[in-house]
Amino acid sequence: MSGISANYYDGQSSKRHAVSIQLDANGMLSIHGDSLSACYPLDEITMAYRIGKRVRMIKLSDGASLEAETTPELDAILDQTKQHKHQGLVHRLESKLKYIVMALLLTIAFAFGFLTWGVPALAKSVAFSLPVETQDYLGEGTMEVFDEYFMQPSKLDKTRQAAIEKRFQALISGLDERDRYELLFRDSEKMGANAFALPSGSIVLTDQFIALAENEKEIDSVLAHEIGHVHFRHSLRGAIQSSSAAVLIALMTGDVASMSSFAATLPTLLVNMNYSRQFETEADNYAKQLMKEKGIEFYHFARILTRLTASHDVADDDDSLNFLSSHPSTKERIKSFQ
Template structure:
């Protein structure tokens, strides 16, 4: 068997035409011979490394003295290598059979989706529970410092703020034990009626939310919802999950250009929404149970959602919203836990 191709000297990109063939040596065993520019180089049979075949790509032969020989695939070479069991042709078989590629792609997709829906929540939850409390507190403080560049100081009187804090402190004695001490912060953002939990037990309530609620019990229902996020460590869990997704996307893309980052950001956002909606539903369930335990009635939660529904703003389609459909939340809030 004689192969024609090009040879490269060690650590050189200069190539020259060459021939590679098998022959008998003086002791009667086979050896490889590289012939180029009137010279012959002999190599023991087992010392020549062949690259795995992939489609019509050339075969690369790594020689023990550092030289490299590149040749095109031939049926004769394939037959010889297979007889010598130098490689199994599995990758080559996959490349030549589109059904195998399709099956492999579907399998990878199933594993990816399963990992996202089952492994990622489990890993995120376990990691969030294992993180030291001081880390959670530090993250919450840093997030609040960032928000203070966006939101304004609260215009509520100290009496109003302390009354809300006092009510919540009384409620906490009757609710499941929280993983962190609860700290309620008040801020103002004209036109925004919202409340949200931060890692480490902090909760931010905006002035317009307080003004929007018809009575303290409706506000308390929203606070119970945010306590549900704190109880289940949703914010910290989502932070861990988004970090895992971001690292995974970076590994899969293999680059960090602005275009890739933007595309990855949109993809990560859409993937994370489904998990976020599940968290909201879990927090709603906690709020219903808490209202039943505190007041033997949970209808204030539905009323609070109805009030939030009335606030002006851009309606996002459900697949793009991080919260479940508001109409569905109102219906769920009316159902006894």
């Protein structure tokens, strides 16, 4: 076989070896001389440049180099090297791109999973492990903002309040956490007929809600539902979920200041919060259990919920203050209580 004549330098000494080079059947650059015989994959030929116009220097991976006269045969070999390298680069980029896309997809999947399952699970464990004082603090702060912007003192007759309070006490009498619960009456044109629970365990009834109720058992049934929300720490969990980033930072840095800014945004969050279907189902099931124990027929809840729906459909344009915006799939829920 005839090859291209070249000089070989081993990279250690300046000694020149006369060799012949050629591409072998495997596409490797093979070098043959009196005292050496070597093969290099084309992509290990890292550099080829011209000295003057006549001679090319070819650097090999092990530090050795070749010097050969520029001939069409040599250029053919070098072209293949270039092509090979180019393909190698494309291949590397392609596989890197694959990794990048895979990493991106993994990140998205992780973020999605974290937000879908991680955050709710985390919110749940945080909500149940927060000290009572913190929950009271959040509840009080929330109530202050509500009182300032959305509500006025109740105009409800004191005896009526006392009667509802008495029934409320009977409702919670057997519960483990009965000390947590507190009933608050407020007047609120803005919120209309509404009932909601705060993280502290306070349950707020608006005068408009009381006016909408046709009997005491209807009020009891809604209270039972709200007690369920408190029992499962739904308002706190929902708020933590909605502002998980802020809370996570607060938890990670132990920054009390950001925790108090969380407290400041809590009322807005509570007002705007869309309770998840899961929360509503949990609260409904809790209410059913409690109503069964206290001898309150389910249809009372179905009836007042129907009326609440109607009252908000007509009266409220502002969805953020709508009882129903926080109570999805109302029709199904009403059905389950009939």
